[in-house]
Amino acid sequence: MASTLEEVARLAGVSRSTVSRVINDHPSVRPETRERVWQAIRKSSYQPHALARSLVTNRTQIIGMVIPEAVTTLFTDPFFPLLLRGATEACNTHRYQLLLSLFDDPAGQEAMYQRVLRSGYLDGVILASTSLDDPLIPDLLRDRIPFVSVGRHPNGRVHYVDVDNVSGARMAVEHLIRLGHQRIATITGRLDMTAGQDRLEGYRQTLKAHRVPAEEELIVEGDFTENSGMMGMQRLLPASPDAVFVASDVMAIGALKVLRQAGWQVPQDIALVGFDDIPIASAIEPALTAVRQPIERMGSMAVEVLLSILEGVSEEEAPTHRIILPAELVIRASCGSP
Amino acid sequence: MASTLEEVARLAGVSRSTVSRVINDHPSVRPETRERVWQAIRKSSYQPHALARSLVTNRTQIIGMVIPEAVTTLFTDPFFPLLLRGATEACNTHRYQLLLSLFDDPAGQEAMYQRVLRSGYLDGVILASTSLDDPLIPDLLRDRIPFVSVGRHPNGRVHYVDVDNVSGARMAVEHLIRLGHQRIATITGRLDMTAGQDRLEGYRQTLKAHRVPAEEELIVEGDFTENSGMMGMQRLLPASPDAVFVASDVMAIGALKVLRQAGWQVPQDIALVGFDDIPIASAIEPALTAVRQPIERMGSMAVEVLLSILEGVSEEEAPTHRIILPAELVIRASCGSP
DNA sequence: TTGTAAGCGTTATCAT
DNA sequence: ATGATAACGCTTACAA
Numbered sequence: 204m205a206s207t208l209e210e211v212a213r214l215a216g217v218s219r220s221t222v223s224r225v226i227n228d229h230p231s232v233r234p235e236t237r238e239r240v241w242q243a244i245r246k247s248s249y250q251p252h253a254l255a256r257s258l259v260t261n262r263t264q265i266i267g268m269v270i271p272e273a274v275t276t277l278f279t280d281p282f283f284p285l286l287l288r289g290a291t292e293a294c295n296t297h298r299y300q301l302l303l304s305l306f307d308d309p310a311g312q313e314a315m316y317q318r319v320l321r322s323g324y325l326d327g328v329i330l331a332s333t334s335l336d337d338p339l340i341p342d343l344l345r346d347r348i349p350f351v352s353v354g355r356h357p358n359g360r361v362h363y364v365d366v367d368n369v370s371g372a373r374m375a376v377e378h379l380i381r382l383g384h385q386r387i388a389t390i391t392g393r394l395d396m397t398a399g400q401d402r403l404e405g406y407r408q409t410l411k412a413h414r415v416p417a418e419e420e421l422i423v424e425g426d427f428t429e430n431s432g433m434m435g436m437q438r439l440l441p442a443s444p445d446a447v448f449v450a451s452d453v454m455a456i457g458a459l460k461v462l463r464q465a466g467w468q469v470p471q472d473i474a475l476v477g478f479d480d481i482p483i484a485s486a487i488e489p490a491l492t493a494v495r496q497p498i499e500r501m502g503s504m505a506v507e508v509l510l511s512i513l514e515g516v517s518e519e520e521a522p523t524h525r526i527i528l529p530a531e532l533v534i535r536a537s538c539g540s541p
Numbered sequence: 542m543a544s545t546l547e548e549v550a551r552l553a554g555v556s557r558s559t560v561s562r563v564i565n566d567h568p569s570v571r572p573e574t575r576e577r578v579w580q581a582i583r584k585s586s587y588q589p590h591a592l593a594r595s596l597v598t599n600r601t602q603i604i605g606m607v608i609p610e611a612v613t614t615l616f617t618d619p620f621f622p623l624l625l626r627g628a629t630e631a632c633n634t635h636r637y638q639l640l641l642s643l644f645d646d647p648a649g650q651e652a653m654y655q656r657v658l659r660s661g662y663l664d665g666v667i668l669a670s671t672s673l674d675d676p677l678i679p680d681l682l683r684d685r686i687p688f689v690s691v692g693r694h695p696n697g698r699v700h701y702v703d704v705d706n707v708s709g710a711r712m713a714v715e716h717l718i719r720l721g722h723q724r725i726a727t728i729t730g731r732l733d734m735t736a737g738q739d740r741l742e743g744y745r746q747t748l749k750a751h752r753v754p755a756e757e758e759l760i761v762e763g764d765f766t767e768n769s770g771m772m773g774m775q776r777l778l779p780a781s782p783d784a785v786f787v788a789s790d791v792m793a794i795g796a797l798k799v800l801r802q803a804g805w806q807v808p809q810d811i812a813l814v815g816f817d818d819i820p821i822a823s824a825i826e827p828a829l830t831a832v833r834q835p836i837e838r839m840g841s842m843a844v845e846v847l848l849s850i851l852e853g854v855s856e857e858e859a860p861t862h863r864i865i866l867p868a869e870l871v872i873r874a875s876c877g878s879p
Numbered sequence: 880t881t882g883t884a885a886g887c888g889t890t891a892t893c894a895t
Numbered sequence: 896a897t898g899a900t901a902a903c904g905c906t907t908a909c910a911a
Contacts, residue, residue: 207887208889209888217897217898220897220899221896221898231896236896236897250655250660252661253889254596254601254660255661255889255890256888256889256890258592258593258596258887258903258904259903261903265662284619284622292643298656301640304639305626322590323543324603429824486821487825487826488801488825545905556883558881558882558884559881559882562880564905571881574880590903592904592905593903593904593906594904594906596889598905881910881911883909883910883911885906885909886908887906890902890903891900891902892901892902894897895897
């Protein structure tokens with residue numbers, strides 16, 4: 204069934220090398236030979252053995268998508284599916300494959316790193332949602348494994364693709380201020396991730412710019428999960444904010460549940476803005492005003508950037524790619540109208 | 542950096558074979574030799590080259606997860622992320638890797654099939670949500686590529702893992718009947734998939750069992766997308782059903798939107814039951830009563846079954862694995878109470 | 880217990 | 896333009 208170069212060669216009455224040349228579109232093959240070889244290839248329904256090829260070319264056409272341990276629980280968040288879809292789309296157009304690695308336990312992560320990342324199976328890696336202190340990044344740098352991070356990273360050698368979290372948060376909070384809200388609270392994302400930090404930063408900047416005093420009791424830390432959104436809202440209630448900027452839609456849904464239970468009306472009693480604009484945002488009651496990030500686009504861009512690095516002519520210190528995509532505010536019902 | 546067996550062997554003063562034996566835990570290596578070799582391995586931070594190994598063992602420890610073209614748009618449905626999570630989990634415990642293939646266009650699918658499935662990169666494949674007439678299944682059978690389908694398939698040689706769709710649907714409709722509903726409609730799933738067929742079958746069986754006449758105007762076909770749920774509900778309104786069994790939660794959300802717009806109260810004016818019990822089901826207002834399927838479990842089971850096939854001693858006609866996991870009815874607010 | 884050597888199916892270099 | 900032949904890094908008989 205799985206025929207080899209050798210058999211095709213015999214069938215066509217040429218040598219392995221010639222068949223190989225035909226397969227790889229090498230110019231110096233006489234047209235009639237080429238045709239004869241193609242016939243033999245079709246006849247034997249030959250398919251090159253990717254492994255054997257990779258062994259010599261040092262290219263597998265496979266890139267890894269690594270999502271570290273801590274976020275695995277988060278996988279129900281539509282963020283990852285969308286990211287994946289963008290990434291696979293780009294892979295498809297470039298005839299690359301995507302190997303998905305969800306690291307589940309911290310112990311396994313190191314083992315996985317050795318086994319997968321250093322095994323020669325991958326041409327490069329996309330890293331999603333890593334925390335700032337994730338050992339993966341230094342490891343990858345040390346081993347010179349080409350990778351692109353989805354999410355800003357301070358290290359100057361890390362290529363990344365990100366959304367403009369700071370200005371996204373600013374747009375959200377400015378919207379709330381414009382609507383006349385005074386006590387604007389926030390439920391932050393994980394603060395050991397730049398996305399969490401940046402969204403908080405945008406929140407702070409906006410309050411400052413509008414001379415609204417930042418009260419620490421109006422800032423509670425979440426971790427992007429729905430549950431942390433519920434806990435956060437719970438802790439916020441006593442401070443009686445009149446608006447909350449929630450750093451992710453999933454957390455906003457959690458917050459909404461708590462508000463409903465506590466008998467607060469949204470947006471009458473309190474306004475809510477989310478971040479992400481995942482599909483459910485428009486399905487819930489009231490429809491959620493949210494900062495939209497181009498998640499799919501980030502996935503495909505990450506792949507594009509990685510491939511451009513892989514095809515980089517000069518191994519030597521090429522510039523670090525740092526791509527920031529714009530965010531956008533989608534206004535729905537959860538903030539009411541002015 | 543990437544050292545080879547050869548170098549380790551030189552460092553330890555033994556031959557390549559011995560190092561190979563140590564790496565592969567072959568028993569016949571003298572303990573002291575083994576120790577010496579391990580030291581050399583650590584010292585050179587040697588990592589076996591997976592490709593080279595695979596070339597000779599004919600095993601890559603990679604399995605593919607294939608999601609055909611038509612469903613790619615569906616990828617925002619939490620079904621797939623959950624399935625993926627289950628699958629990766631099982632892969633992690635068995636030290637396998639998962640290669641994700643989303644086929645985006647029908648044209649590309651054939652090319653992809655040749656390139657990926659027949660290239661020798663995969664030990665086996667998990668197939669998700671294929672339609673009955675997808676050419677992939679006959680192709681895989683012909684090429685004797687080991688695979689497991691997530692979702693029942695009538696071909697007797699297809700191994701599969703599925704949820705008990707018929708009895709799940711029965712539970713849903715029986716619940717509605719128990720609550721006194723008379724005009725029970727259904728928005729079906731894609732009828733070119735067994736999941737869609739089976740859920741409709743369960744609906745029909747139950748009506749029959751309870752001597753409720755099946756009116757064809759109460760049956761509309763959907764395709765599992767939210768949009769088809771909206772369209773389906775739209776078409777159902779004139780028939781004024783007092784309950785709807787919707788074959789997926791995502792469609793139920795679409796139906797809910799239409800009902801809201803039309804001014805129908807759920808559950809006062811009409812009851813709604815979904816299928817899947819994805820996380821949002823409990824987040825929306827009113828919380829959705831739904832048939833729960835163990836999606837993650839299906840993902841991990843599919844992997845387990847595939848691996849058991851791969852490790853199957855006798856290539857010869859082993860029995861076809863057909864695993865049906867139980868469904869469960871989760872009662873919430875969308876049907877009201879008796 | 881250990882080493883030698885023959886592959887695995889390609890690509891790539893060098894003659895011809 | 897084509898064909899030998901040597902890698903690529905590993906496993907695995909077969910010998911010793």
